[in-house]
Amino acid sequence: MSVTYGLTTRVATVNSHHIELLLQANGRTMNDVFSMLFGVFLILGTAVGIVVISYMVYNAYKYRETPDSEVAERERPQLGELPQGSGGGKKLAISLTISAVIVIALIAWAYIVLVDVEAGAPESEDPLEVQVEGIQFSWQYEYPNGHTTNTLRVPEDRPVTLILTSGDVFHTFGIPAYDLKADAIPGQTTETWFRPNETGTYEAQCFELCGSGHSAMESDVIVMEQEEFDQWYAETGSETNATTNNTTDGSATNNSTANDSTATTTENRLLDGPAPERQLAATTRQ
Numbered sequence: 145m146s147v148t149y150g151l152t153t154r155v156a157t158v159n160s161h162h163i164e165l166l167l168q169a170n171g172r173t174m175n176d177v178f179s180m181l182f183g184v185f186l187i188l189g190t191a192v193g194i195v196v197i198s199y200m201v202y203n204a205y206k207y208r209e210t211p212d213s214e215v216a217e218r219e220r221p222q223l224g225e226l227p228q229g230s231g232g233g234k235k236l237a238i239s240l241t242i243s244a245v246i247v248i249a250l251i252a253w254a255y256i257v258l259v260d261v262e263a264g265a266p267e268s269e270d271p272l273e274v275q276v277e278g279i280q281f282s283w284q285y286e287y288p289n290g291h292t293t294n295t296l297r298v299p300e301d302r303p304v305t306l307i308l309t310s311g312d313v314f315h316t317f318g319i320p321a322y323d324l325k326a327d328a329i330p331g332q333t334t335e336t337w338f339r340p341n342e343t344g345t346y347e348a349q350c351f352e353l354c355g356s357g358h359s360a361m362e363s364d365v366i367v368m369e370q371e372e373f374d375q376w377y378a379e380t381g382s383e384t385n386a387t388t389n390n391t392t393d394g395s396a397t398n399n400s401t402a403n404d405s406t407a408t409t410t411e412n413r414l415l416d417g418p419a420p421e422r423q424l425a426a427t428t429r430q
């Protein structure tokens with residue numbers, strides 16, 4: 145598992161790459177955007193911290209206790225006393241204006257880059273579209289050719305659009321390695337995307353407490369080389385119809401068997417309720 149994630153990784157990766165990202169107009173991924181926002185806010189926050197702490201230390205030194213501190217006592221600002229600085233509040237007005245402009249500009253810029261990345265994968269790069277369904281307690285992926293699986297296989301360096309939904313309760317799909325997280329809501333679809341930039345096995349997890357099996361609701365995300373992926377995908381195409389039908393029938397049978405042994409007749413009817421719909425939906429989507 146090559147999943148590295150956390151503050152240490154982020155701090156270590158603030159470098160010239162962020163400057164390039166600032167100048168890059170579009171085609172940024174979630175990874176890029178979050179790293180960039182983190183880098184910019186870390187640098188500015190550090191700068192503000194240095195100025196404020198230096199000024200505080202300077203004043204602490206200036207008004208320190210000295211042998212002739214009786215004289216200094218009279219100059220020292222008293223509690224509740226308004227500053228007697230020159231310029232009639234001009235300094236205060238200027239610094240407030242500059243701070244406001246910087247803060248508002250930062251908010252606007254962060255908003256624009258976030259809206260831009262949330263708009264979806266660049267159509268020009270022909271994103272691969274995968275339907276993702278969260279079901280207590282697993283993730284099911286469906287490819288454009290109808291192939292369904294529990295492991296997400298994607299090609300390297302091609303954007304992947306994920307259309308998320310849930311078959312039962314609220315779930316949240318996330319791949320920490322790609323800074324990706326989006327809700328999977330029953331009866332609704334949510335769209336998100338990422339661009340896998342390195343082959344390997346990553347982990348997708350559920351980030352919404354959804355029941356007793358929540359912590360085990362994870363799946364592998366395998367990033368493959370384009371050729372390898374094409375080969376795998378072509379193979380899934382030939383067996384698609386047979387496999388999908390078998391899987392759907394298989395799971396439906398398993399569900400009802402499990403229900404029979406554990407639930408009463410009434411619960412059984414309730415639990416069985418959504419199953420035919422799901423089966424129908426799966427059939428229609430092909």
Ligand SMILES: [Cu+2]
Pocket residue numbers: 278314315316350351352353354355358361
């Ligand atoms: Cu879940």
